[in-house]
Amino acid sequence: MDKTVPDLAAAVTGIEDGMHLMIGGFGGAGAPIELIHALIDQFRATGSPNKLTVINNNAGNGRIGIAAMIDAGMVEKMICSFPRSADPRAFTEKYLVGKIGLELVPQGTLAERIRAGGAGIPAFYTPTGFGTDLALGKPVAEFEGRSYVQERWLKADVALIKAELADTMGNLTYRKAARNFSPLMATAAALTIVQASRIVAPGEIDPEQVVTPGIFVDRIVKVADPRQEEALMRAGVAYV
Amino acid sequence: MKAKLSNAQMAWRAAQDIADGAYVNLGIGFPEMVAKFQPPGRQAVFHTENGVLNFGEAPAQGEEDWDLINAGKKAITLKPGAAFFHHADSFGMVRGGHLDVAILGAYEVAETGDLANWSTGPTGIPAVGGAMDLVHGAKRVAVITDHVTRDGKPKLVKRCSLPLTGVACVTRVYTSLAVIDIENRQFVLREKLPQLSFDDVQALTGAALVVEGTFADLVVPEL
Structure with missing residues (x-):
C-alpha cells in the first residue's frame, strides 16, 4: 500500500465545483498552504473547482491561503467560528456585499460536529449556545436539569491537511x-489529502506516536519545506 | 470618575483567586494579562483552545515559532509538562468540566449571570470563536472588565441588551471598581475601592447591588 502521489497537482485532482472542503489549521498553524495554492492554480487554469464551501476555524488572513481562494472567487460559503484576523480584507469585502455566505459556529461545536461526522454520529447535544442567537431554530432538550442544544454532524467531500511526518500508509x-x-x-471527509514535510516507510513511525491512523488518509504528497501562513503574512506575501 | 483600577490591577486582583495547580483558560486580549500576576508559590496550568496545556509567556521577538500559538494567534512558549491535543479534546476539557476557571472579557453582564461578549449587534462581521463553549463547563466562569463603557454606561445590567454568549454562566466579576459575585440572580458586592462609597458604585451599576453581611476594601498594588 502506497498512498503517495508525485506532486501537488496530482494531489488536488478530482475536486469538483460545489464541493465541501475542510481545510486544517487554526490561524497560520497547520494551514496547508501548498495544497491550497495548488487548488487555486487549478482553478485559474480550468475555472474549476468553483462555488466551494470551505470549513476552517477562520476565513483567511492577508492574501494567501484561504484568503487567496476567496480573492480568486472560488469560495461560495465559509463555515467557521472566527472570520476575523489581522488582515481579514478578502472575506470582509465579499461578505459585506453579499458575495460570500457565512455559517458561524462556536469553535467547540465546530470541532465536535466534525468529530461526529467522522464518527458516524448524526447529532449530539451540547450546552454551548443555549439561549443565544446561534441556537435559534435548533432542538433543545433537558438532561439532569440543564438545557442543551442539538447540533448535527459536519462532513465534507475533501479535507486538505498539513502533517509533519507521514508514512506511505498514511x-x-x-x-x-x-x-x-x-x-x-x-x-470527516470522503477524500483526505495530506501534505507532509517528510514521508517514511511503514514501520518508521512508532505506532505509539501515530496521531492520525492511515485509515483516514487517501493521498499524501511531500512538501519538504512547507511555508507557514503567519510567516508569509508578516513578510507581506500575496498569492495573486 | 477618577478612582479606578488599571487593566493590570484588575488582572492582578483576578489572579489572587487562582489556586496553585488550577487549570485555567484566559480569554483572548486583556484577560491574558492575568497570567502575569500569579502570586509567588502558585503555578496554574493554562489551557488554550487550539490545543496546548501548560504554555508560558511570549518568546523574545525573532524567536517566534508560528506553529506554537495561543487562541489569540500570539506566539507562546511551553513549560515543562506541556501537552498538545486536537480541538475536540480541547473542547472536551472545556465542556466536560475539567477546567477550574475561565476568565473572560465582557460587553455586558446581567445580574442573572448572563454574559454578552461576542457581538455588538447586527452590523459588521460576526465572530464567536470559543467564547460560547468556555462559558459552559469551567467550574468557575469569571469576568474581568471595566465597570462602565467608554461612554460611562453601566456594563453590569439587569438584562443584557446585546446578543448573549451564554445564559446564567458568570459567577464573579472583577471590575475597575469592585469585586462582585452573582448569586441567586443578584449582584452581591464583595469588595470596592476604598475611595468610593457604596452609593458611588451603585450609581455606576445598572442593577441593584446587594450586601450580604459586609464588604471589604479592594486594595491592589501600584502596577
Missing part, C-alpha cells in the same frame, strides 16, 4: 499546535 504526526482541527477533519 499514518501521521503533526507539529506542535499545528495539529488543531486536522485529526478531526481527516476523519
